[in-house]
Amino acid sequence: MKLKLKVWRQEDAQDKGGFQNYDVEGIDGDMSFLEMLDVLNNNLVNEGVDPVEFDHDCREGICGSCSLQINGEPHGPDRRITTCQLHMRKFKDGDEIVIEPFRATAFPVIKDLVIDRSAFDRIQHAGGYISVNTSGNTQDANSIPIEKEKADDAFYAATCIGCGACVAACKNASAMLFTSAKVSQFALLPQGEIEAHERVLEMVHQMDKEGFGHCTNTGACEIECPKGISLENIARMNREYLSASVAG
Amino acid sequence: MSVLESKIPEGPIEKKWTKHKNEINLVNPANKRNIDIIVVGTGLAGGSAAATFAELGYNVKTFCYQDSPRRAHSIAAQGGINASKNYQGDGDSDYRLFYDTVKGGDYRSREANVYRLAEVSSNIIDQCVAQGVPFAREYGGLLDNRSFGGVLVSRTFYAKGQTGQQLLLGAYSAMNRQINRGKIQTFNRHEMMDLVLVDGKARGIIARNLVSGEIERHSAHAVVLASGGYGNVFYLSTNAMGSNVMAAWRAHKKGAFFANPCFTQIHPTCIPVSGDLQSKLTLMSESLRNDGRIWVPKHEKDAKAIRGGKLKPTEIDENDRDYYLERRYPAFGNLVPRDVASRAAKERCDEGYGVNKTGQAVYLDFKAAIERYGKEKAFTSGHKNPSKEEIIKLGEEVVESKYGNLFEMYEKITDQNPYKTPMMIFPAVHYTMGGLWVDYNLMTTVPGCFAAGEANFSDHGANRLGASALMQGLADGYFVLPYTIGDYLADDIRTGPISTETEEFETTEKAVKDRIQKMFDAKGKNPVDYYHKKLGKIMWDKCGMSRNEKELREAMEEIKELREDFWKNVRITGKAETKNAELEKAGRVADFLELGELFAKDALERNESCGGHFREEYQTEDGEALRDDENFKFVSAWEYVGNPRDAKLHKEQLEFENIELKTRSYK
Numbered sequence: 004m005k006l007k008l009k010v011w012r013q014e015d016a017q018d019k020g021g022f023q024n025y026d027v028e029g030i031d032g033d034m035s036f037l038e039m040l041d042v043l044n045n046n047l048v049n050e051g052v053d054p055v056e057f058d059h060d061c062r063e064g065i066c067g068s069c070s071l072q073i074n075g076e077p078h079g080p081d082r083r084i085t086t087c088q089l090h091m092r093k094f095k096d097g098d099e100i101v102i103e104p105f106r107a108t109a110f111p112v113i114k115d116l117v118i119d120r121s122a123f124d125r126i127q128h129a130g131g132y133i134s135v136n137t138s139g140n141t142q143d144a145n146s147i148p149i150e151k152e153k154a155d156d157a158f159y160a161a162t163c164i165g166c167g168a169c170v171a172a173c174k175n176a177s178a179m180l181f182t183s184a185k186v187s188q189f190a191l192l193p194q195g196e197i198e199a200h201e202r203v204l205e206m207v208h209q210m211d212k213e214g215f216g217h218c219t220n221t222g223a224c225e226i227e228c229p230k231g232i233s234l235e236n237i238a239r240m241n242r243e244y245l246s247a248s249v250a251g
Numbered sequence: 252m253s254v255l256e257s258k259i260p261e262g263p264i265e266k267k268w269t270k271h272k273n274e275i276n277l278v279n280p281a282n283k284r285n286i287d288i289i290v291v292g293t294g295l296a297g298g299s300a301a302a303t304f305a306e307l308g309y310n311v312k313t314f315c316y317q318d319s320p321r322r323a324h325s326i327a328a329q330g331g332i333n334a335s336k337n338y339q340g341d342g343d344s345d346y347r348l349f350y351d352t353v354k355g356g357d358y359r360s361r362e363a364n365v366y367r368l369a370e371v372s373s374n375i376i377d378q379c380v381a382q383g384v385p386f387a388r389e390y391g392g393l394l395d396n397r398s399f400g401g402v403l404v405s406r407t408f409y410a411k412g413q414t415g416q417q418l419l420l421g422a423y424s425a426m427n428r429q430i431n432r433g434k435i436q437t438f439n440r441h442e443m444m445d446l447v448l449v450d451g452k453a454r455g456i457i458a459r460n461l462v463s464g465e466i467e468r469h470s471a472h473a474v475v476l477a478s479g480g481y482g483n484v485f486y487l488s489t490n491a492m493g494s495n496v497m498a499a500w501r502a503h504k505k506g507a508f509f510a511n512p513c514f515t516q517i518h519p520t521c522i523p524v525s526g527d528l529q530s531k532l533t534l535m536s537e538s539l540r541n542d543g544r545i546w547v548p549k550h551e552k553d554a555k556a557i558r559g560g561k562l563k564p565t566e567i568d569e570n571d572r573d574y575y576l577e578r579r580y581p582a583f584g585n586l587v588p589r590d591v592a593s594r595a596a597k598e599r600c601d602e603g604y605g606v607n608k609t610g611q612a613v614y615l616d617f618k619a620a621i622e623r624y625g626k627e628k629a630f631t632s633g634h635k636n637p638s639k640e641e642i643i644k645l646g647e648e649v650v651e652s653k654y655g656n657l658f659e660m661y662e663k664i665t666d667q668n669p670y671k672t673p674m675m676i677f678p679a680v681h682y683t684m685g686g687l688w689v690d691y692n693l694m695t696t697v698p699g700c701f702a703a704g705e706a707n708f709s710d711h712g713a714n715r716l717g718a719s720a721l722m723q724g725l726a727d728g729y730f731v732l733p734y735t736i737g738d739y740l741a742d743d744i745r746t747g748p749i750s751t752e753t754e755e756f757e758t759t760e761k762a763v764k765d766r767i768q769k770m771f772d773a774k775g776k777n778p779v780d781y782y783h784k785k786l787g788k789i790m791w792d793k794c795g796m797s798r799n800e801k802e803l804r805e806a807m808e809e810i811k812e813l814r815e816d817f818w819k820n821v822r823i824t825g826k827a828e829t830k831n832a833e834l835e836k837a838g839r840v841a842d843f844l845e846l847g848e849l850f851a852k853d854a855l856e857r858n859e860s861c862g863g864h865f866r867e868e869y870q871t872e873d874g875e876a877l878r879d880d881e882n883f884k885f886v887s888a889w890e891y892v893g894n895p896r897d898a899k900l901h902k903e904q905l906e907f908e909n910i911e912l913k914t915r916s917y918k
Binding site for chain 1 (some may be wrong): 306824
């Protein structure tokens, strides 16, 4: 197929940036969206033009590097996948595709489609851990049985890949889904309970400091999340936050 | 005598590690505060090492090319992590895990290292659970296990198909705690460009800030390379797009010997190649072989009809299918080790029984498992006379609970529903057992430069068993390096900070800058990918699943020519002083173009078949690998002397005192 691409180009963080139009052809339905961008970039290099910069690494939907707002949707039109797993069979010959970086104040553009998501890292630094030494002198792994259902819920929360689609989908650019997934993983496990209060206060505090917006319960984050992280996590974090605040 | 000193402690194998820990030097906590360590790579090995060093009190700087340490490619490991917990009571022990790993590696790994790995494996699970890693559990609340290839027990711990992700996030959480304490400084979107030696010791690195393009100097008392494997030398692999050999190769050129470069793992269950513009291959976890049955049509005419789109796999009668692994290897069946399964798939496809348009695929079928689980589920839920549809529905639910995310991933990529039609799979490059040569302390031949995880060569011999990479990465980082690095650093308590304003840093930085300039200066006509793809094709065709002398010689020649052409005709757009993905790729491909030649040379010189290294000249009558213990029971450690083809071979003879060398049989 032949496609018309409208791609956001921006030299660096200071540059204002704008859209550029490109045509690509010879695109096959079995190609991934990023392989389609590889074709574009190969053409650009051959023409001596700087290729479009975009983040990507594992190309199997788990590292969370890839982002992209495709026709207004984080990770494109399909559900429960990342951009690298989006295949061109979702598009038709002659389609126009608008490709932008994820937009949020807390995610400044570095170049073209590459954004700075270090705000997420700082939220994790603030409390995304259990304070145990890595000495290996811990108790036997089976000494604390954990209800399967709780362990499974903790796992589902922990499958967040930190891509930032939740923020990009949210009209307030809120990071509640991301932060709550991390808070939930630990809050659901007996190992995480001990520091639960401190953790939620610290992480929420950092989240606010980074300039993410507030949550108004529209639920767009859950719909666009490539891993299907549930809104229940936000409810759980609110509960945790409240009880931590009351406890002081 | 050889210059290689493995430093394996004396004594019985089960006492070696304890004895060694008791005897090596320690650094007192007050002195640790004055010592800096650089860790390159933040996957399981690097992340866990960085966290533990920091916790012990050292000052740590981590480097990764990704935008966050949490995105290192360990994250993509699916199936699980081995440990000799024997929670299932099926006869597992440290010895059995040790034995299986040495045998699985086709007797080309170092006994003492592997035993230590088995010994600390249980600690890893305890550690991870304490960190909040949500492993799969049974209804009674205890940890669940599954089985992987090449073993007869269930010792694999897992978190659905995302075990690597959960373990890496665990290691990253341990890092977070230390970052928050100010003990780890992270340099993300940074790439190590070279190793800096002062008085023969590793004392720092030159790194490129991938955002600003700035070339930076960083010093430390020791440098740990945990930068992963070099599978991307094949262009198409299951590695991440950015995975590269730069850190290890730069160290190699500075004196670190490179061991067994030709030992590569071709993983049997990956999604087949679909087109010429494909950039990356996707693995389907080995855990699927617990329940999936691998087959091709028994009759060539059926295979042809399938390739032509005239026949569907579901239309082929049970009797007309060839479950070739079950046929050839009745004892292990579909759970033979990876090298054996991959070669068997290639054999069938070469004989014309392959499915898929390209003829380069075999089936992985879940029909039998769905029926078996469906019946079981119906029975346990008191359903006495379930209909076939009900059985299938229940069975699909069970299979979904076990492998749901993998099935979903398969469907997204191929647009086919694996619950209804068998998956198509084919072998793909996945892991490299070879890597920097290290002694028992995980130190390379450059003093102060350590290598951990996939970046070193030490534990997997000529073939790695499933669920062992995660185990090794975390063992090296959490439980081995934190001890052994202290032994080395004990001599550095009076050294004081290492200055970067020295001639050594100056010269190395200049060399790095010159190399970048040289790439831009080529001003040629071919994009970097052009070279990478060509190199990949040479590697796959001539250094892939089976190798022979003639083709290996050709490969060496072709790679050399390609490399020379690269430096004359590569075209890099943009500038060095900004974010520039083409430049990043160019630096990595330039190193692959050197490593590839050494790889072929190593394969050429190893006149035997073992593990993932299959030389056509050395096989048994029924096509199994023919090892030559008399002449090749050694580690090939290559010293860089100029051109890859001139590399000097040093042999570390392997001693087997606890395991009898046998022909590896899975029949």
